[in-house]
Amino acid sequence: MSTIVPAVAPPVVEEERPSREARAPAPRFNRAAIGFLAPAAIFVGVFIIYPVIATVIRSLFNRTGETFVGLDNYVKVFTDSRTLHAIQNNIIWLLVFPIAVTGFGVMFAVLLERVPYRLVVRTILFTPMAVSLLASGVIWRIMYQQSPETGAMNAVIASVANAITHPGHYQGARPSQPDLIQPAGDGYQLAQTVAPGDVVHMGFIGFPASEIPAGAQDAKDPSAQSGRVVGVVWRDFVPGGGGEVGQVEPGKKGMPNMTVQLVDSKGSVAAQSQSDSAGDFSFPSSGSGPYHVVLPAQNFHPPFGGVQWLGSSLVTPAIILAAIWVWVGFATVTIGAGLATMSRDLLEAARVDGATEWQVFRRVTIPLLSPLLIVVFITLVINVLKIFDLVYTIAPGSVIPDANVIALQLYLVAFTGLGDFGIGSAIAVFLFLLVIPIMAANIRRFQGEG
Amino acid sequence: MNSSRLGRVLCVTVLVSLLAACGTSNSTSGNKPLAGKKVEVAAVWSKDEQKNFEAVLKGFSDKTGATATFTSTGDQIGTVLGSRIASNSPPDVAVLPQPGLLKDLATKGSLKELDSDTANVVGQNYAPVWKELGTVNGKFYGVFFKAANKSTVWYNVKVLKDAGVQPPGSMADLTKTLATISASGVKPLSVGGADGWTLTDWFENAYLNIAGRDNYVKLTTHTIKWTDQTVKDTLTALAQVLQDKYVAGGLSGALQTDFPTSVANIAGNPPKAAIVYEGDFVEGTLKDTSHLTPGTDFNFFPFPGKSGASNSVMGGGDVAVRLTDNTAGVELVKYLASPEAAQIWAAKGGFASANKKVDVSVYPDPVAKASAQALANAQSFVFDMSDQAPAAFGGTKGSGEWADLQAWLKNPANVDAATAQLEKDATAAYGS
DSSP states (O other), X not given: XXXXXXXXXXXXXXXXXXXXXXXXXXXXXXXXXXHHHHHHXXXXXXXXXXXXXXXXXXXXXXXXXXXXXXXXXXXXXXHOXXXXXXXXXXXXXXXXXXXXXXXXXXXXXXXXXXSTTHXXXXXXXXXXXXXOHHHHHHHHHHHTOSSTTTOHHHHHHHHHHHHHSOOOTTTTOEESSTTTEEEETTEEEESSOBOTTOEEEEEEESSOGGGSOTXXXXXXXXXXXXXXXXXXXXXXXOGGGOSOTTOOOTTOBBOTTOEEEEEOTTSOEEEEEEOOTTSEEEOOOOOOOOBEEEEOGGGTOOOOOOOOTTSTTTHHHHHHHHHHHHHHHHHHHHHHHHHHHSOHHHHHHHHHTTXXXXXXXXXXXXXXXXXXXXXXXXXXXXXXXXXOHHHHHHSOGGGHHHHOOHHHHHHXXXXXXXXXXXXXXXXXXXXXXXXXHHHHHHHHHHHHHO | OHHHHHHHHHHHHHHHHHHHHHSOOHHHHTTOTTTTOEEEEEESOOHHHHHHXXXXXXHHHHHHOOEEEEEEOOSOHHHHHHHXXXXXXXXXXXXXXXXXXXXXXHHTTOSBOOOHHHHHHHHHHBOHHHHHHTEETTEEOEEXXXXXXOOEEEEEHHHHHHHTOOOOSBHHHHHXXXXXXXXXXXXXXXXXXXXXXXXXXHHHXXXXXXXXXXXXXXXXXXXXXXXXXXXXXXXXXXXXXXXXXGBTTHHHHHTTOOHHHHHHXXXXXSOSOSEEEOOTHHHHHHHHXXXXXXXXXXXXXXXXXXXXXXXXXXEEEEEEEESSOOHHHHHHHHHHTSHHHHHHXXXXXXXXXXXXXXXGGGSSSHHHHHHHHHHHTOSEEEEOHHHHSOHHHHSOTTSHHHHHHHHHHHSTTOHHHHHHHHHHHHHHHHTO
């Protein structure tokens, strides 16, 4: 060290002169810089720094802003079950959304490299970004409707589900005497076993008269036949709820075309029959029994009723899917642009060295893309922390507490309902603190690049 | 329209100059005592409602000769009136959509007490309850010109006929009716639980009938707690009606069903449900969105009473008040209390009057007529409780009473948890 000092010392003296010259224009330069920076500085001060400070201060006061409450609002934020649920949901968002979107973005971008008309495909993928989030939310809310008649998602599933399990004609029908006729799987069976010579009565309610097949006649009580099990299935309902339950009476229609099975004690089907237009059925004479009389599920299969996408359990995954649809275009286009500027030579070199396409992707493309991927990822992380619009528009009012996220809770607390700006500000400060490390990492990375 | 308005303005101008010239008015205005006078009316109405109300104002002009102009304030009538009062240029007459606003303005001294003539007209034409509702601290300020009946339960006529049931009178009848409709093969109830306000309306009707008007008023001002036994009894009674097996889509499905869908459910072919509860505006929704005819295809019955048919009505109303001493304004408010004013709008539809003297044959269909008659003959009438509560409690998606009743509907048997949460949120919102 000591050897350096004399070596440096002379230039210091030398420097005196130029530095005095340099110092003279320096204030001018600074003044100009200040002049140019001033508008931006004022802007940042008025619209960013002041609001941040004001929000922090506001978060220490009560709802009306009159009383200083210290950290009370923060305590309330972290003890309120709704806010905690919102934070929990945000964590789910944070774990799933940025990775999924970046992953899909890379996948689409790389695959699009090999596709003709990639501009068209890319434009289509990007279109959701051009639609307002509110409109996207409304679209997805409709797509997620539970009824397959209105919800597109369930309509698609229904077309498959109903093809696999044919809906039965007597869907919704239930026994008029639940103690005598019990559920068996999705069908029903007589509680007591029968033997040949018995007459079986199976009355049903909960099935509209208008859906009874045309040509059905009033139910007829069959007479016993020796050696055979006979019976009747009928709609055991008289308008007004009159009549006697379990009785075949005038005005009660038979239920035609019901599949009826005779099941032996081992559980195998001994005989199968269909009811006629008066609801009567009979089995050919067979063994001695005892048998169970079963109306199998095929009679009663309900049609696919629709997945409850917007129910409390599925609502968050459903909204995340919608958000992925919105953002994947952004990731694809950004990463695609990065791919386009990437040097092909390295890829070619790797291929010449015998690397497989997967190895090229994994060992060359991804490392080269990684700075860009981080930018995309961080953008998504910041966006997911402040996600609001889609949640607010897609979730029905009744599941908002289940779908809640931090930014939405902030809005609900501060701008609707109680209008509690104290708690709202506390949530805002919390959200701000969450974003700071990410922003800091981002800024450091920019500086590193510079 | 424009030319006639221009004509009227010209007439007024000519009249004013005549008045100035000769100092008499009777010679040109004949039996129109207010010729040349002007009056300004402010209300929230716009579009069709504004057009219909302007027809009423024209009736007033034709009768009295005064020129009445209408100002639409949009939804924020409180703010608009507040700033106009502050700048000393209030409209002569305002029609307020919220009872709370009537009380606010009266307490601040912005309203003029109505003259004894008008009070007498109201006394003759309206049930006593309506005069009480227009009175603040013993002074009579407001005439209920338009009213809404939110104690109407709507049903598909054919479904009830197929099931062989009559519209029920009491809550117990209702439960029995639901069981029979269910046995007939149609889901008896449709509930729009995705919108919280449909549930508050359910609760308010049941509470009014079970706990009575006095408790209703107390709960509205939060002078009794939501953990009160009357609230628990009401929710327990409602749980008998809102059973999973009776509701189209089950209770979880009801929480996914918004109000328009819940109404459409009783109109489908085949209908997905037999009965839907909401206010008299359901008639308009059904007429606009289905091919059903009021009276023959769909109809309503009054919300069931505790032990028999009920004549308590929950709803809303638009109350006409005076903010100046303009004589034309005095006459206009008196005119709005008359049957002839109400009949003009009633004939055009989308309107119900609590005025007993209104000729009910002017209503466009039998259903509108019956709904208005229920209003006019109601023994007790209360305003929608959640509309009067602080918005934080009674009017916010995802919080307060809306969210609490939605949470309750997931498991209606859990009454204690629901009332505890309601009380907690009410305390926060009412500030006491």
